[in-house]
Amino acid sequence: MADSSHGPASFTAQANALLRKNLTFQKRNLRTNIILIAFPLIVCLISVLIKTLVNIELDKPKWKCGCISVDTNGDGQNETTCGVEYSTVDQVPSCPIPHPMVWPPFLQIPAPEYRAVTTDDVIPFSDLPEESCRRTGSCPVTILLTGANRSFGQSLAGNLINTGRSDTAFSPNSSSHVFDSLANVVLGSYSMPQVFNFLEPAFFSDLPVYIIQPQCAPNYSLSFSLQIESKTKQQEVRCVQGLHLWRNSSSEINDELFKGYLQGNSERKINEIVAGWVGAGSALGQSGLYNGIVHPSTWVQVSNAYLQFLRDAGTRILFEFVKEMPKPETKLRLDFSPLLGPLFFTWIILQLFPIILTSLVYEKELNLRIMMKMHGLGDGPYWMISYAYFLFISSAYMLCLVIFGSLIGLKFFTLNDYSIQFVFFFIFINLQISLAFLVSTAFSKVKTAAVIGYICTFGSGLLGGFLFHFFVQDPSFPSGWIVAMEVYPGFSLYRGLYDFGQYAFGANYMGTDGMRWKDLSDDINGMREVLLIMLVEWLVVLAVAYYLDQVLSLGSGVGKHPLFLLKNLAEKQSPPFPRPGLQKQESDVLVQMDKAEISQELLRDEPHTSHAIICHNIKKVYPGKDGNPEKVAVRDLSLALPRGECFGMLGPNGAGKTSFINMMIGLITPTSGTALVEGLDIRTNMDKIYTSMGVCPQHNLLWETLTGREHLLFYGRLKNLKGAALTQAVEESLKSVNLFHGGVSNQQAGKYSGGMKRRLSVAISLIGNPKVVYMDEPSTVQSNTEPSFSPVICTHLYSLF
Template sequence: MIFCILLVLLQSIMDTLLDKPKYKCGCICANNNKIKCDDSEKVCGIQYSDQTQVVTCAIPNPPEWPPLLQLPALSCNTTASCYFTMLFTANNHSFGQSVSKNMFPSALTMNDYDIMASLAPNVLGSGTKPTDNNFHETAFTPEYPIFNLQTQCPQNNSGFLFPYQIAGTTAQQEIKCARGIYSWRNSSSDINKELYQTYQRGNPKRRINNIVSVFDFLNSNEDGFNVTVRFNATTKGADINHLNAMLRIPRSVNMISNAYLQFLLGPSTKILFEFVKEMPKSETPIRIEIATLLGSLFFTWVVLQLFPVVLTSLVYEKQQKLRIMMKMHGLGDGPYWMITYGYFLALSAIYMLCFVIFGSVLGLKFFTLNDYSIQFVFYFIYINLQISTAFLLSSFFANVRTATVTAYIGVFGTGLLGGFLFQFFVQETSFPRGWIICMELYPGFALYRGLYEFAQFSSSLSNLRTDGMRWKDLSDGVNGMKEVLIIMSAEWIVVLLVAYYIDQVLSTGSGKGPLFFLKGFQIKLLPSLKKPSIQRQGSKVFAQMEKPDVIQEREKVKQLLHEPTINHAIVCDNIKKFYPGRDGNPGKFAVRGLFLAVPRGECFGMLGPNGAGKTSFISMMIGLTKPASGAAYVQGLDIGTHMNGIYTSMGVCPQHDLLWESLTGREHLLFYGRLKNLTGSILTQAVEESLKSLNLYHGGIADKQAGKYSGGMKRRLSVAISLIGDPRIVYLDEPSTGLDPASRKWLWNVIKIAKLDRAIILTTHSMEEADALCDRLGIFVNGSLQCIGNPKELKGRYGGTYLFTMTTSSDHEKDVENIVQRLTPNANKIYHLSGTLKFELPKEDVKIANVFQAVEVAKRNFTVIAWGLSDTTLEDVFIKVAREAQAFDTLQ
């Protein structure tokens, strides 16, 4: 709209300029003695007086001008240095030399009573630039002299003034003498060589040759006249490349014809070339349609501005993993494509509709003259092609900034190449049409060609009809709109199919191979957990690291595979994940063969150091990556083949918040609630309860954009998204990261309530959180499950010691060690720093009462600053198991 308004303002300014007296037909200076005057001194409506008005004025009686010879634009200050040369050759040399001597008169003859007629036998010429008409001959201006070519100029020749009248205005033009020299050459090839050597195109520093014309008499003689005339069309300032430029050739033909007649009949015989005169013409006011002149280029940019919007939006969802987040909550590929494509189609249609309507309201002929139905079909097909192209290219971009820069380079590059290259090829009739069609396969050039055709049919400066494009005009061989519509329609379908195919193969979590479209011809087998033939690749584990609880979990998984039950929501059978080596680094097993069964109503916690493989395991379970081997079943569905079915009953809180920054918290929950088939009042109630349960309801937080949320608020919103819609399986990857203690406690209460009727897998680094929320824990180290059980079992199994701490002065450290040795010789010192010592005391060797008694004795013998006795914590268990596993890996 802004651009159309700008065009209207430019059009208004242009119309105002053209409405000035300078461009009005029939304006002359009120004082006839003045050649130039201000607008206030001009009288309009009577005469025309300068070149700018010739285009517009009605000229019922065109003026008569003396015919001129086109001369090279040489500077002639004196008579001696002012000369012009004509070259001659012929097969019959004597004949040619005889005829050429009759070319120029020996002196200027004038008749003051009839000046125009007296100029006819003389040879006048000018070096000024010829124009496209003779209504106003540029040679007759005071700035440029007119030369009279003679065989010899007088010694003292200052020229004479030639008075003439044009539309009632009397003016004078100086005519100076210049020598006309005829120069003989032996052959046409000699002349051609000389012309080639003196051709100085584009080099103003070197003097341009003074050759006016070349005459080759060929085989002429007394019985026949056969001559070839060449003229100098490379003079400085002569715009002979313009197809409509007037060339001062008739005088050359008249000169050689006169010379031949005088050779035959004597010097008194002449063909008088008295004047040249244009045809009469009607008034044609100047009207420059800015929109039509600039439309092909600038309208191309306007329409292409939609492309970066679509592309960056698609790449943004890909970069922020929002699409996979939607997919994990049940949005399939088909509905995603339909919704996204429909949204951008509606947006583009509204954009183009406003574009055409606004341009039409403002009266731009580009829109008003051309048939609206053709415009509708053209724009509709193109925006569909543009959206399909954006979908295709989005598969190859992973970064929004890269996509944005590339898109805008394409936008402006397409406009510039279209305006300064492609349009030239279209206008050049000799350029092969097949190459034009090949170039139009690029959507940007197809768009430019269509807009160019609209501009041509709405331009008064075009040779085409100026009442706009109609459907019948599409059958015209010159009009390229028909081929553009066919090309764009075919490309639309092809690009859309290719884009969908590439998206299915390359998109994260699709799980489809390059030949996925052939699976419809294969026999479909329903998955069943009862099949005992499930492959268990790489089921061998390190025997030294196997613990009874891990072995027991594996046997439990095997039993469930043979005797399936609906009570266990998640079953993992020897699942592995291997990342190949890169840049010379060896590959790594992120998951080394995991056996796990999680029933409904249980929160299973995964503990492990950074890089242990917890997130890799979650990524396989939620469909972000594929397992290297093994199998996993969720609600009885295989994650390798039925991930789309699993998504409908799954909730995910990823390690990093995947949110739209422009949507509010409430809008996020409404969207994901709809994906879980919640509607109406049930959806509203679920959203309100989720907001309240995670403390996102009060203070306007729910209706604030997620981009303005703090890290803790985003984390709580991610947990709310994972729980909305009552999913049967929930994955929480470090859900309490960044939360303050109060918010963490609030979150724990929500998870405790949520786990009553669903299976939850939770990863965390907080031992307190694991102890408070998890029914069972698994410690994951270097891709392997080291132990599994509830917190109390793990503490009892791996932490059968008391932790005894005592702080005293450095002088009595040995006394403390002696006390501990008397309590139990199996004590293990684990910490020693500046008088503070820590020991692990086996529970079976020590009684708590004995410890208290020993401390009392020690206090009487030396100073005890502090002491303590504690049971094994979950953190101690975690550290112990992790150290043992890492030490084993080091030995391996």
């Protein structure tokens, strides 16, 4: 057997070997990769199917503008006429409205049975009305106030709702002057407001309209005729008292405002409050509104109150009407991108995280990562090729998502600038890959990593959709806290998708462009901060992940010194290799020997060029668990092996043979003592030792989908074999372990028998003629009575032939 190796493989050769292996491995998993990349297409097709079915339902007459057939010209011929006046409430949204009506502004107020009252279990303030008012329907609507200047705030409070006596405040002479009269009062309705105001919901229901007054006359009620298009409607008007209450702080208002609304839906113990106002110095600002509805009329109230405080009670701003722009006849259509938007796409994109994470942990759990390192694969090529592969898969995945989404017409993709989308998605997938490398250092089991990965995926989406989303929409929430929350990658992804969705929705509604680069400077746009945060996090997380991968020993061999980046300092902190000289200390070795033999072995334990391996007092102690004492696996073993020698270790089960081998190959760290391999210390120079080492571990560490030949080609390249030399070495290795004939070499290793896998492991350890070969029980068990070989260490094996 000739030495075909030409020194350690270069960075390029190692990267080439790993890349070829990964491509072959992924070729065997082609179906899985196609399904992964096609997942966005499948999701988009499902959404298109649902969208089509819903739109077919929306095309039915129930949702189209109402029409009648009448003789409009008197010629005896009926003509079809469509319009709001012929439509039901469900049909109105699709009708043309060339001349929208004007509507008076309304505050949304709580229904009488849910208005705030004194309840010890919900809101303990005693200045609220008694609960008995709910039985008579006479509870006032409450507005809370606070501020730095109480006297000023209470002065304004008296002017917030002050339009004179309730029995004379509203008395229209004719239906044509109804809305003019309504502009002089503060109106309220507990009908739910709509996004569009072509038809005011307060006038399209049987619910009364309320005039909010400081005091109401007993049993005040009136009705008037209201002309809406061609229909006349009788509208009931009632009076409701507006109650202003002072609180000591904005936190009390927030607590009372939201606790009352959210408390006990199952028992309907709801204490709803119209609004909360917070004063700052000589101003009064809005803190929150019932149901989150912000209406311009609320600001007019504050403006009027302040003007009356400065001038007189007769000074006021008339907010006469609210009116929408004209609209043509429209069809109701469903677009999933604004509807599902951030939450839906967050889940789709984060699906890659557990896939990358489990792939990394898989190689560590099966010790495939350390097996590659033992045969010369450096950390640099491993990181570069692995990262590049995950980046390629992630880029293909995101590209398919954007292309498929655009082809089916999702406004989320088609209206926003594609260059912004590219930068955003590219930075995030790099951050996601780096984060997977970082998190993988904490796991040693694939199942655990998969569970945690999918919990993070769905948890991030839910937290974004039902927590972070409301903070982003709340203008009173501090922007600094928003930025701090975006440091969490799930929230930064959600914020970017949220902004894309908002710009797409606005552009679709207004007929304009979506997000453009100039829009990143908008105050409401958080994309610029998100891009900066993700970019910085990407670089930081990647650096931290690499550092932990080198320092921690979980699945990647013996960890380096925490100061390994400061090479000189790390070397100072590492004690030099002890030179025992002629010291005659006794050592308990794994095999019982005479003291004379021990002394002779210790005399050989002297660094010398003729010895390939020198061990000195190497010891391994496992800590005790569950109250058991610590376990000494290897006790102060010393030996020296010259070049060209095979050394076999004998002993019963549990004697420490495998523990010794694992220390020598870098799987575990010695508790004390050390060993030199070709003059290199196993505690500090394992990376260099790996380049000249071969290993046949106790358990077969193989890729189930790679063939025997592909395994040997990969490890041969790691030993710097190329071209004809590589081919010859692989052929000889297969023949030497009887895996060459009958097409066995081209079968996947997962289909091999136990004996065939063992022979392949032996061939892997010998390819490239390494200087030192470790074999832990390398032989195949032929029968129940024939034992396998004990661990064997061979040095410069090719010199024996």
